Amino acid sequence: MQISGAEIVVRSLQEEGVEFVFGYPGGAVLEIYDAIFRQQEFKHVLVRHEQAAVHAADAYSRSSDKVGVALVTSGPGATNAVTGIATAYMDSIPMVVISGQVPTPAIGLDAFQEVDMVGITRPCVKHNFLVKDINELAATIKKAFYIAKTGRPGPVVVDVPKDVTQAKAEFHYPESVSIRSYVPVTRGHPGQIKKAVNLLAEAKRPYIYVGGGAVQGDAAAEVTELVKMLGVPCTNTLMGLGAYPGQDQQFLGMLGMHGTYEANMAMQYCDVLIAVGARFDDRVISIPSHFLSQPKKIVHIDVDPSSIAKRVKVDVPIVGDVKHVLRDMIDLFKQTGLKTNEQHLNNWWKQIEEWRSYNSLLYTPSTELIKPQYVVQKLYEITGGDAIITSDVGQHQMWAAQYYPFKRPKQWLNSGGLGTMGFGLPAAIGAQLANPDAQVACITGEGSIQMNIQELSTAKQYHTPVKVIALNNRYLGMVRQWQEFFYGTRYSESYMDALPDFVKIAEAYGHVGFKVENPADVEPVLRETFSPALKERLVFLDFRTDQSENVFPMIQNGKGLDQMDLPPHMRELQIAPFENNRDYGNMC
Amino acid sequence: MRHILSILLENEAGALSRVVGLFSARAYNIDSLTVSTTEDPTLSRMTIVTHGSDEVIEQITKQLNKLIEVVKVIDLNESDHIEREMMLIKVRATGKDREEMKRMADIFRGRIIDVTEKTYTIELTGTSDKLNAFIEAIDRSVILETVRTGASGIGRGERILKI
Ligand SMILES: Cc1cc2nc3c(=O)[nH]c(=O)nc-3n(C[C@H](O)[C@H](O)[C@H](O)COP(=O)(O)OP(=O)(O)OC[C@H]3O[C@@H](n4cnc5c(N)ncnc54)[C@H](O)[C@@H]3O)c2cc1C
Ligand SMILES: Cc1ncc(C[n+]2csc(CCOP(=O)(O)OP(=O)(O)O)c2C)c(N)n1
Ligand SMILES: [Mg+2]
Numbered sequence: 001m002q003i004s005g006a007e008i009v010v011r012s013l014q015e016e017g018v019e020f021v022f023g024y025p026g027g028a029v030l031e032i033y034d035a036i037f038r039q040q041e042f043k044h045v046l047v048r049h050e051q052a053a054v055h056a057a058d059a060y061s062r063s064s065d066k067v068g069v070a071l072v073t074s075g076p077g078a079t080n081a082v083t084g085i086a087t088a089y090m091d092s093i094p095m096v097v098i099s100g101q102v103p104t105p106a107i108g109l110d111a112f113q114e115v116d117m118v119g120i121t122r123p124c125v126k127h128n129f130l131v132k133d134i135n136e137l138a139a140t141i142k143k144a145f146y147i148a149k150t151g152r153p154g155p156v157v158v159d160v161p162k163d164v165t166q167a168k169a170e171f172h173y174p175e176s177v178s179i180r181s182y183v184p185v186t187r188g189h190p191g192q193i194k195k196a197v198n199l200l201a202e203a204k205r206p207y208i209y210v211g212g213g214a215v216q217g218d219a220a221a222e223v224t225e226l227v228k229m230l231g232v233p234c235t236n237t238l239m240g241l242g243a244y245p246g247q248d249q250q251f252l253g254m255l256g257m258h259g260t261y262e263a264n265m266a267m268q269y270c271d272v273l274i275a276v277g278a279r280f281d282d283r284v285i286s287i288p289s290h291f292l293s294q295p296k297k298i299v300h301i302d303v304d305p306s307s308i309a310k311r312v313k314v315d316v317p318i319v320g321d322v323k324h325v326l327r328d329m330i331d332l333f334k335q336t337g338l339k340t341n342e343q344h345l346n347n348w349w350k351q352i353e354e355w356r357s358y359n360s361l362l363y364t365p366s367t368e369l370i371k372p373q374y375v376v377q378k379l380y381e382i383t384g385g386d387a388i389i390t391s392d393v394g395q396h397q398m399w400a401a402q403y404y405p406f407k408r409p410k411q412w413l414n415s416g417g418l419g420t421m422g423f424g425l426p427a428a429i430g431a432q433l434a435n436p437d438a439q440v441a442c443i444t445g446e447g448s449i450q451m452n453i454q455e456l457s458t459a460k461q462y463h464t465p466v467k468v469i470a471l472n473n474r475y476l477g478m479v480r481q482w483q484e485f486f487y488g489t490r491y492s493e494s495y496m497d498a499l500p501d502f503v504k505i506a507e508a509y510g511h512v513g514f515k516v517e518n519p520a521d522v523e524p525v526l527r528e529t530f531s532p533a534l535k536e537r538l539v540f541l542d543f544r545t546d547q548s549e550n551v552f553p554m555i556q557n558g559k560g561l562d563q564m565d566l567p568p569h570m571r572e573l574q575i576a577p578f579e580n581n582r583d584y585g586n587m588c
Numbered sequence: 589m590r591h592i593l594s595i596l597l598e599n600e601a602g603a604l605s606r607v608v609g610l611f612s613a614r615a616y617n618i619d620s621l622t623v624s625t626t627e628d629p630t631l632s633r634m635t636i637v638t639h640g641s642d643e644v645i646e647q648i649t650k651q652l653n654k655l656i657e658v659v660k661v662i663d664l665n666e667s668d669h670i671e672r673e674m675m676l677i678k679v680r681a682t683g684k685d686r687e688e689m690k691r692m693a694d695i696f697r698g699r700i701i702d703v704t705e706k707t708y709t710i711e712l713t714g715t716s717d718k719l720n721a722f723i724e725a726i727d728r729s730v731i732l733e734t735v736r737t738g739a740s741g742i743g744r745g746e747r748i749l750k751i
Contacts, residue, residue: 122606123613127656130602147656180751181598181659306650309643 005134005165006031009098012141014041015173018069020060020433021045022053026073027113028100031165045433045462047426048454050077054084055423055452056430058093058155062413063388063431065218067094067149074100075113078159079120083420085155086124090417091239092216094153096144103163104132117159126154134167139174146177151184152304153216184303188320193328195316196274196299201338203272203297205348206232209255212239212416213277213302214322220244220409222326223276229333230340233352235263237278238401239416246405247385252352253361256284257555258398261360261564262352264553268294268561269351269578275300277322280311281417288312290560301325350584358570360553361402369546370519372396372471375526376403379441379469382526387439388431390414392424392448395477398551400443422451425468429455432464439467439530446472446496446542456509459538467529468540470502473547481550485565506540513540590619591645592664592671592741594749595634598657599625606655607634616640616648620673620716620738631659631751635740637716659751668744674711675719676701678733681708685730696722707732715739 003011009032013021022045025033036044047053050072057068072081078099088095102111118130127147129140137160144156200206214223220243227234227250234244235255244251253260255267267273267285273296278284285291288311298314300307301322308317318325333339363373376399379387385407391397391414406412413431415423428442449470459466479494506513512534516525522543529539552567562578597603604623611618616638623634638648645663652661664671681689686708693700693710696718702709712722716739723731743749 118602119605122609179656182656304654306647306654310647313643 001170002168003171004031004035005137005160005167005169006035008134008137008169008171009141009160009165010035010039011171012138012173013069014039016067016141016145018042019066021069021071022047022056022060022430023071024050024053024073024077026075026077026100028074028102028162029071029077029165031162032071032098032100032160044071045429045458047458049452050080051084051422052426052452052455052458054081054095054097055087055420055426056433057097058084058088058095059390059413059427059430060434061088061094062427063410064434066434067096067145068430070095070097072097072099073113074102074117075115078115078117082120082124085121085157087415087418087420087423088155089124089126091212091415092153093155094148095155096141096148097155097157099157099159100165101130101159101161104161105163107161117157121157124155125157126152128157128159130159130161131164132161134164134169137164137169138171142174143177143179147179147182151182152307185319186321186324188301188318188325188328190328192316192318193325193332196318197329197332197336197338199272199297199299199316200230200232200274200340203340204344205266205269205271206230206274206340206345207266207270207272208232208234208274208276209237209267209278210234210240210243210276211237211278214240214243215409217277217303217322218409219277219323219326222323222330226326226330229330231345232340233266233349235259235267237281237284237416238414240278241401241412242406242409245407247407252356254401255561256281257286258402258551258553260402261358261553261566261570262355264555264561264564265355265578266352267291271296273298275302275314276326277302279307282311285312286555286560287558347584351578351582358573358575360567360570362567362569363549364568366546367519370516370522370543372399372473372543372545372549373403374519375469375471375522375543375545376400376443378523378526379443380404382523382530383439383441387411387441388413388435390424390427390431390440390442392442392444392451393419393421393478394445394448395473395481395549395551396443396445396448396471399471421448424448425452425455425466426458428466428468429459429462429464432466433462440464441467441469443469443471445477446470446474446499446502447476453505456506456511456538456540460510463536465534465536465538468506468538470540470542471545472499472502472542473545473549474499475547478551484550485556502540502542506538511538511540513542515542515544517544589642589645589665590637590639592669592739593636593638593649593652594662594664594741595636595652595658596626596660596749596751597632597634597655598659599630599632600657603632603657604634606657607636607652610651610655611638614647614651616644620736622738622740633749635738637739660749662743662749664741664743667747669741669747670744671715671739671741672713673716673719673737673739674713675722675734675736676709676711677722677731678707678709679726680706680730680732682706685727689726689730692722692726696725698722
């Protein structure tokens with residue numbers, strides 16, 4: 001039987017087991033929306049702005065093992081989606097975005113709501129398609145899902161002209177895909193794996209640096225097993241948080257621009273570094289030459305060869321899927337009986353414990369002003385460290401990363417690579433739909449939340465009882481911090497004047513809101529927010545936080561990992577510089 | 589250093605723009621680019637002449653390989669190869685210059701493929717260097733127009749780029 005292109009789109013999504021489609025209708029996709037109306041298998045979530053549809057679909061992927069789907073119309077619908085697509089692209093998140101397009105005969109004629117979606121998104125997708133022939137529609141959607149989730153994951157756009165959705169054809173959904181020009185590697189080269197194992201066994205100061213690839217690649221168990229088995233220290237990037245349990249003794253915290261003192265010092269002074277699905281980002285290692293000025297052997301495990309040797313030359317490149325490669329490494333350690341050198345490791349841990357003892361995340365508590373760090377710590381306590389946390393971009397994002405030690409992968413959802421303000425709320429909605437029983441909280445700022453605040457309406461319609469934790473410092477705080485440090489406190493356009501009453505906004509959308517100004521109220525209000533009475537409600541907490549608080553440690557542009565700006569309490573300390581072969585005696 | 593990359597890619601709409609987009613987005617250089625279908629109509633073969641440090645060339649090859657439609661990439665510089673480019677050059681050929689131009693074309697093994705009272709159009713094939721040398725060798729002021737294909741390259745002997 002012949003069915004319409006629109007029905008083929010819907011049937012294909014059903015074949016993929018799609019549960020939710022996040023979208024917004026318009027002329028070019030009316031046919032598809034009609035087909036959606038006539039089916040029951042998946043639910044459509046009507047957002048209030050296409051950017052939010054894409055962030056929600058993205059977070060649906062980030063917080064589950066499925067591929068999020070967004071559907072937008074041509075022209076403005078498509079361009080509104082672009083920020084969301086670029087966000088997913090930078091963080092390697094699998095996603096399929098279906099965009100409507102003007103009818104094929106009208107393409108190129110500056111038709112109403114025409115935009116070259118394939119052209120616009122080309123640099124920020126893993127791949128994209130313009131489907132001109134209805135007979136290729138089903139196979140293209142199949143390919144899109146396959147490409148999105150295999151290899152290095154990423155967003156795939158399928159642009160479908162309106163006449164293709166109206167044409168008719170037989171529906172055959174392919175059982176499998178094979179693309180001769182696209183064959184992702186999974187197993188690492190055994191010779192390289194052997195080299196990596198030998199390097200670790202000989203290391204004096206080994207270090208495991210784990211990134212988003214371990215989260216996406218479902219390799220947290222393997223990371224933990226290897227780190228535990230070897231007794232070595234481990235750090236996570238912002239995107240890797242949760243890949244190794246945040247409360248564990250062998251975890252040194254996040255590294256990078258706002259990483260802990262011990263995590264950054266260990267990165268600089270390790271002698272064997274294993275990079276696991278992490279890409280030596282500039283916010284992590286700063287300047288490569290300074291990072292490499294301290295000699296070290298580097299093993300880099302990544303499924304994407306172009307991530308390897310992009311910023312830093314490595315000694316042992318291993319192209320492969322982290323889960324498989326780590327499994328092979330663990331097996332090889334077991335088979336050969338090789339171990340890390342206990343004496344070297346003891347010395348290394350003594351050095352690390354000394355670094356750790358300075359407690360670089362210490363902040364000055366206050367009974368007058370609400371400290372943003374305190375709010376995050378209390379949130380951790382009250383949610384038992386189990387909540388899924390989304391965030392926006394700015395200081396609050398860094399405090400969330402620093403003070404909420406994530407227990408498991410896919411618990412922390414944020415825009416790291418693109419740094420997209422406005423991600424947090426739609427992401428929380430997507431995550432809640434993917435995890436209906438989980439507690440979901442969005443840690444945000446008064447600046448960021450206003451970039452997609454209209455999604456409070458979506459949250460109402462779909463009953464997603466997420467908790468919005470706004471650390472409201474009345475400033476574009478991260479911008480203000482840079483202006484304080486680097487622009488002589490000239491706070492150019494970083495003050496958030498004329499803020500709305502967030503409690504009233506929450507209420508206007510049918511939610512619950514509380515304004516919190518007193519540190520003593522932080523805990524009780526959080527308890528109430530997470531109490532059974534408000535379990536089914538979206539609660540918006542407007543915490544009026546200390547306006548002058550800064551994020552520490554901080555590595556300034558152009559500085560190295562061991563040249564951090566330290567928090568006030570560490571500035572007076574006489575910290576001995578790192579010394580190779582130092583005798584630690586019996587300290588610690 | 590100058591490198592010649594040979595790329596086999598799916599003969600699909602948009603594949604070329606992905607390659608070109610990659611070079612501009614990542615600020616790589618394209619000195620020349622040629623592309624056409626192969627004996628297998630589903631495949632195109634492209635030759636790109638680029639330059640950059642070893643690290644940059646390594647990234648270029650990796651990034652090209654990452655494009656879904658790219659089937660294979662080789663850097664011809666890695667072993668013996670042959671490179672050819674064709675130029676059509678229209679020159680003023682009058683008076684005693686006319687004889688001289690014919691002689692130069694012969695020396696460079698060019699062929700005069702179009703003749704008018706005042707002009708010759710010469711077809712010249714060779715390495716890009718040879719074509720440059722021809723332009724250097726003749727009097728600049730007689731050149732009316734040049735058009736070059738950009739270099740195509742192929743490995744010597746048994747070395748074959750195929751799927
Ligand atoms: C305000 C702000 C401040 C920031 N500060 C910091 C900071 O202090 N510290 C920090 O770390 N980041 C920070 N970032 C984030 C930073 O910009 C980068 O996004 C982040 O460091 C990249 O993380 P990653 O290296 O884990 O790579 P990701 O972007 O997560 O990339 C994952 C890598 O793993 C590979 N991969 C994916 N799947 C697999 C698989 N299955 N097998 C093998 N490999 C795989 C990919 O090819 C890729 O190379 C900040 C961002 C913002 C907005
Ligand atoms: C869409 C977008 N525009 C601009 C920026 C630049 N930027 C980064 S952080 C920041 C301030 C964020 O302010 P707020 O949400 O209040 O968070 P705070 O830093 O105060 O915690 C800005 C403007 C960005 N990351 N994203
Ligand atoms: Mg703020």
